[in-house]
Amino acid sequence: MKYCRIPLVALSLAAAPVMAGDVDLSLTDDSVKGQVNLFETQSELQLGIGHTYHEGSRNITNLDFHAQGRTAIGNLPTTAGVGVRGIYWDDSPADGGALGLGGYATLNVPDVPGLSFTGSAHFAPDILSFGDSEDLTSIELRGSYRIIRNAEVFAGYRYLNTDLEDVSGDVNLDEGVLAGLKIYF
Numbered sequence: 001m002k003y004c005r006i007p008l009v010a011l012s013l014a015a016a017p018v019m020a021g022d023v024d025l026s027l028t029d030d031s032v033k034g035q036v037n038l039f040e041t042q043s044e045l046q047l048g049i050g051h052t053y054h055e056g057s058r059n060i061t062n063l064d065f066h067a068q069g070r071t072a073i074g075n076l077p078t079t080a081g082v083g084v085r086g087i088y089w090d091d092s093p094a095d096g097g098a099l100g101l102g103g104y105a106t107l108n109v110p111d112v113p114g115l116s117f118t119g120s121a122h123f124a125p126d127i128l129s130f131g132d133s134e135d136l137t138s139i140e141l142r143g144s145y146r147i148i149r150n151a152e153v154f155a156g157y158r159y160l161n162t163d164l165e166d167v168s169g170d171v172n173l174d175e176g177v178l179a180g181l182k183i184y185f
Helices: 002-014
Strands: 022-027 031-037 045-054 058-073 076-091 094-108 115-124 129-131 133-148 151-164 170-184
Touching: 031 170, 045 076, 045 170, 058 094, 058 170, 076 115, 076 133, 076 170, 094 133, 094 151, 115 151
Parallel strands: none
Antiparallel strands: 022 031, 022 170, 031 045, 045 058, 058 076, 076 094, 094 115, 094 129, 115 133, 129 133, 133 151, 151 170
16 A cells, blocks of 8 residues: 555646746655745745655645745855745644744855755744644755756755644654655756
């Protein structure tokens, strides 16, 4: 049954809007994630939607909305965004979600064309969480290399964690070393 989910992610990527800025597919040892970002990096806004299937029938959906712009950190050209990431997860019998506040930054290395580093972090306290989630933390770090003008490969680390209501302890919804491919339109 775990093999049935991968074609669903592939079909959702194929149904991406023609005006998409990029499509991103990443894998960890236990999960597969597809993400579609609707606008290019030159746009002042970014809207994205993604879905993760985690081994054991856990499904995680995210909807992102960020204001974004170009800046520089040190002498490195940077694209940064600040906004919200809505996350809903379902792992029967528990489910929940949150509206996390945070952002991301992508630093390009001018001395090595095509090389960039991206970090994102979003946090939702109890007041912005619902269902069985008491809070939620989402962190992702990546190193990317653009192999051709409209495609890049990347590797990194993803951490998605929630504390559960009425239960002491927390659950790592998705965590691990990742690798993937991003295609730009």
